[in-house]
Amino acid sequence: MLRLEHVTVTLGKGTPLERKVLNGLNVQVKEGEFLVVVGSNGAGKSTLFNLISGAITPDSGKIYILGKDVTFSTPMERSRLVSMVVQDPKAGTIAQMTIFENMAFALKRGQKRGLKRFFTPYRWTLCKEKCSILGIGLEHRLKEFVGNLSGGQRQGLSLLMAIAQDSSILLLDEITAALDPINSDRIMELTAKIVTQYQRTCIMITHNMAQAIRYGDRVLVLKNGTFVKEYTAAEKSKLPPYDRAFWEFL
Ligand SMILES: Nc1ncnc2c1ncn2[C@@H]1O[C@H](COP(=O)(O)OP(=O)(O)OP(=O)(O)O)[C@@H](O)[C@H]1O
Ligand SMILES: [Mg+2]
Structure with a gap:
């Protein structure tokens, strides 16, 4: 896949x-895999995502998605293959637009036409259906401005918008970092549900080791711009789930 x-x-x-941020990095991600990437601040994790999403290009090396060389394809071309959710719930959504308009925007991603002919009763029903997957009542608030939503609700919508398009790879960069523990758990459960339901290949960056161990099929450790350790499904169950203990263990 990647x-x-x-x-x-x-x-x-x-x-x-x-600064050389990524240094001769190699990785292969299988279709349908949920890969977790951990690493200390400044290790190069978000840079890795910017590279996969096409926001930056490498000095050297190659990137393949679905067997195709996409190393120098534009972010627009890449947006059909990759979608990303970031730490800040405000970054993935537009506050001055309604929930429906935001969803409409997401469904049109990677296409050139405007939103004008988008607001049809069919699309309204589609957005309602998609929002109901979250189970937090957004489907009854489609006409409300996104600025009215809480961080957790907004992050749920960001997640939904990221998977609204049929992109193959979902990148999640510390998506629960700004949320309280209850909303953090809720968003992670939703993520797992959505990823399974839509059969997405997913790479998640987190500093939360309990999440890494619970949701990752595999955990990779990034250090100084390269992967220094890999924990398989069997190995990761032996890892200490407490963040501090994990970092001391490394
Ligand atoms: N435009 C830039 N010029 C120079 N260095 C940069 C630039 N952007 C980022 N960096 C550096 O690249 C390194 C990697 O940054 P990156 O954001 O990928 O880290 P990260 O692993 O995501 O960290 P965090 O856990 O804090 O989010 C950092 O040392 C950062 O200061
Ligand atoms: Mg980062």
Whole structure:
């Protein structure tokens, strides 16, 4: 599904802040796999996602999605293959638009036409159906502005918008970091449900080891721009689930 071969990325090129962030990184992700990536602050995790989503290009190395070389394809071309949810619930949604308009926007992602002919009764029913998957009542609030929603509700919508399009790979960058423990658990349960229901290949970045162990088919540790350890499904059950203990264990 996804293959990265000897990928190297330098950020801040030609400035005093120039830094090699990814360094000869290799990874292969199978179709339907739920891969978790962990690593300390600044390890290069979000840079890895920016690379997969096409926001940045590598200095060297290759990226393949579904067997196709996409190393230098544009973010627009890549958006049909990859969708991403980030830490900030506000980043994935537009506050001044209604829930329906946000969903409509997501369903049109990667296409050039505007939203004008989108607001049809059929699409309304479709958005209602999709929102009801979340089980948090958004389907009854489609006309409300997204700015009215709480962080957890907004992150649920971001998740739904990310999977609204049939993209093959879902990237989740610390999606529960801004949420309280209850909403964090709820969003993770929803994520697992959605990923299974829509049979998505998923890569998730987290600092929460309990989540990594519970949801990851495999856990990879990123350090200094390269993967230094891999825990398979069998091995990860032996890991300490407490964040601090895990980092000391590494
Ligand atoms: N434009 C830039 N120029 C130079 N260095 C940069 C630039 N953008 C990011 N970096 C550096 O690249 C490194 C990796 O950043 P990245 O955001 O990928 O880390 P991360 O693993 O996601 O960390 P966190 O857990 O804090 O989110 C950091 O040291 C960061 O300071
Ligand atoms: Mg990050």
